[in-house]
Amino acid sequence: MLLSQTDGVRNAVAGIALEDNPVAQPPPVVERTRRVIAEVPSTADRNFNRLTMGAGISVLLLLLLVGGFLLIQSSDALSETGIWTFLTRTEWRTDVQPARIGVLGLLAGTVLVAVVAVGIAVPLSVLCALAITEYSTAKRRKWLVGVVDLLAAVPSLLFGLWGFLFLSDKIVPISLWLSQNFGWIPLFETQENAGLTGSIFIAGIVVALMVLPIITSVVREVFSQTPPGEKEAALALGGTRWGMIRNVVLPFGQGGIIGGSMLGLGRALGETIAVALLLPQVPQKLGESIHILENGGATVSGFIANRAGADAFTTSGLLAAGLVLFIITLATNMIASVVVSRSRSGAGVDI
Amino acid sequence: MTDLAENQISTDSPLGEVAGDQSSMPSGSVALSARPEIIGGPPPGAATLEARDACAWFGDRLVLEGVDLVMPKGKVTALIGPSGCGKSTFLRLLNRMHELIPGAALDGEILLDGNDIYAVGTRAQQVRMRIGMVFQKPNPFPAMSIRENVLAGLKLARLKCDDKDTLVEQSLLRAGLWKEVRDRLDSPGGALSGGQQQRLCIARSLAVYPNVLLMDEPCSALDPTSTRRVEETIDELRGEVTVVIVTHNMQQAHRVSDLCAFFLAEENQPGFVVEQGDTLEMFSSPRDPRTLDYVEGRFG
Numbered sequence A: 001m002l003l004s005q006t007d008g009v010r011n012a013v014a015g016i017a018l019e020d021n022p023v024a025q026p027p028p029v030v031e032r033t034r035r036v037i038a039e040v041p042s043t044a045d046r047n048f049n050r051l052t053m054g055a056g057i058s059v060l061l062l063l064l065l066v067g068g069f070l071l072i073q074s075s076d077a078l079s080e081t082g083i084w085t086f087l088t089r090t091e092w093r094t095d096v097q098p099a100r101i102g103v104l105g106l107l108a109g110t111v112l113v114a115v116v117a118v119g120i121a122v123p124l125s126v127l128c129a130l131a132i133t134e135y136s137t138a139k140r141r142k143w144l145v146g147v148v149d150l151l152a153a154v155p156s157l158l159f160g161l162w163g164f165l166f167l168s169d170k171i172v173p174i175s176l177w178l179s180q181n182f183g184w185i186p187l188f189e190t191q192e193n194a195g196l197t198g199s200i201f202i203a204g205i206v207v208a209l210m211v212l213p214i215i216t217s218v219v220r221e222v223f224s225q226t227p228p229g230e231k232e233a234a235l236a237l238g239g240t241r242w243g244m245i246r247n248v249v250l251p252f253g254q255g256g257i258i259g260g261s262m263l264g265l266g267r268a269l270g271e272t273i274a275v276a277l278l279l280p281q282v283p284q285k286l287g288e289s290i291h292i293l294e295n296g297g298a299t300v301s302g303f304i305a306n307r308a309g310a311d312a313f314t315t316s317g318l319l320a321a322g323l324v325l326f327i328i329t330l331a332t333n334m335i336a337s338v339v340v341s342r343s344r345s346g347a348g349v350d351i
Numbered sequence B: 001m002t003d004l005a006e007n008q009i010s011t012d013s014p015l016g017e018v019a020g021d022q023s024s025m026p027s028g029s030v031a032l033s034a035r036p037e038i039i040g041g042p043p044p045g046a047a048t049l050e051a052r053d054a055c056a057w058f059g060d061r062l063v064l065e066g067v068d069l070v071m072p073k074g075k076v077t078a079l080i081g082p083s084g085c086g087k088s089t090f091l092r093l094l095n096r097m098h099e100l101i102p103g104a105a106l107d108g109e110i111l112l113d114g115n116d117i118y119a120v121g122t123r124a125q126q127v128r129m130r131i132g133m134v135f136q137k138p139n140p141f142p143a144m145s146i147r148e149n150v151l152a153g154l155k156l157a158r159l160k161c162d163d164k165d166t167l168v169e170q171s172l173l174r175a176g177l178w179k180e181v182r183d184r185l186d187s188p189g190g191a192l193s194g195g196q197q198q199r200l201c202i203a204r205s206l207a208v209y210p211n212v213l214l215m216d217e218p219c220s221a222l223d224p225t226s227t228r229r230v231e232e233t234i235d236e237l238r239g240e241v242t243v244v245i246v247t248h249n250m251q252q253a254h255r256v257s258d259l260c261a262f263f264l265a266e267e268n269q270p271g272f273v274v275e276q277g278d279t280l281e282m283f284s285s286p287r288d289p290r291t292l293d294y295v296e297g298r299f300g
């Protein structure tokens, strides 16, 4: 009596007879084939399908075209310098013969600016997203979302100009304070008489403001999908709003926070105009330690913008640097989307 | 063959455990006798909850009017009535969950052992810690382990307990879940079956030793066996905790409750209590014809 039909089948397979149970006869073994479902889509469906597929493929094609273009154009510089040398050399000198060019100094600057930017923007964005989703009335929420979206719409040139002309001077005291109090951390060390404007730190702050809206909007989207049942459970157990956020909203939004940060990182890596204006665009030296608080540094995109239009060989070299940036950004974005879609919260969010 | 053996154990065990639990634990008092101390938790024992002229609004809409109801200490009170008559709203008034909904308002008083829970200076967190709640849809914290789920109330209300292992065991025992999960306390709470999840939620609420436990249709998503298990749990809690349960199941109200209140809302009118009193009396000889119709299943 306890045996269900599947048990019966298993028993039959195992060769056990079921004589004491006349009801549960094992079904006769038949070789089964699956029926084919012949679906004929309507003309409208078929055409629309083609259209959407075409659009999707064209985007992919564009990506391949850009990548291919970069590869071909940079082949001159790469073959002359050697790929490995190009990747590991920090200096960039076209005034000597043969030219000594390498991308590592630029990459170091890029990564530093991006890390500073993300390090500042992520905590701010998370707080901002919490203010919007958890601590606002419906009316204030709408207003705040509008303001953050507006920030995203400001052209990055304006950010750069503002950072260059206004913010730089205001940050100098902070840089000074940091170097005086945390100078023992190698990164925060400054040399005597070094200028504190035009530093990687300041560029990072400006880029942070630029990536803030995108990170905020991803994180906000994820937070707003926290299951209301779990939030109510936390409150009903006697939790404060903050306790609820810490135990329910933040753990749920973890994937979104990581994904949003990576997405922001991808943006920060490619940010051009602001850093081109702010940094002196001298490739970072790696031999000595890196000082992010003092004047100096360059990023791939800023450097390209500064040097564009030089001789053929330099252009080829710049495009090779661009190719490296292209690959890194692509990888960051792909990792970001994988992280977000794998997490519990991110399943429904596309970034 | 291994598969088969496991299948049978898992299909058989809940039934077997029901009987086992009853013999090993004649009442909830075993769990209560060795109760670990919780610093900062609710005062011990059950408490009387009383609604006086309770009214509730959502925005401009009055959905509940003039409810006077005493839910005596240690008793099980059932709230019955057709859909949309304000039972859940009333329940949420009782532990200050109502005020979380934007635009929600209320009038009247809710007294917990004589003190108004909405009095100025009374914190909602304090009230909710003393008046626990179990929701219609099981809502364990899926990423936390079973153990962490049970202890979540301590963490959220910032309470201290030096014997957490005993507390976990007792809470799960009181909720009738201990035997099924004692070997996997570290597996995630979301990996349990629906009925087990609901009992985990009950255990989680019981872990802070609340004075009152509110339950909003706790069995509506459960199978008959789990339902029976939850009803037994409610029965064992009688005397220790004041239970207020919303149910659409007349048999259930009949089986588990000592007292009963029948809510009704006429079209576009706020809900109110038509009749209240002893459950057996109300089911056998209701005073109001509308109650008779409802309990006999003629409308609603």
Ligand SMILES: Nc1ncnc2c1ncn2[C@@H]1O[C@H](COP(=O)(O)OP(=O)(O)OP(=O)(O)O)[C@@H](O)[C@H]1O
Pocket (backbone or CB within 6 Å): B058, B063, B081, B082, B083, B084, B085, B086, B087, B088, B089, B090, B101
């Ligand atoms: N969040 C809300 N906003 C606005 N109106 C609400 C809200 N929740 C409930 N209501 C209204 O309040 C009234 C009472 O709802 P309530 O959920 O208390 O009914 P109920 O008796 O619990 O019903 P059910 O048995 O279906 O759960 C209903 O008319 C409902 O439309």
Ligand SMILES: [Mg+2]
Pocket (backbone or CB within 6 Å): B087, B088, B089, B216
């Ligand atoms: Mg309800």
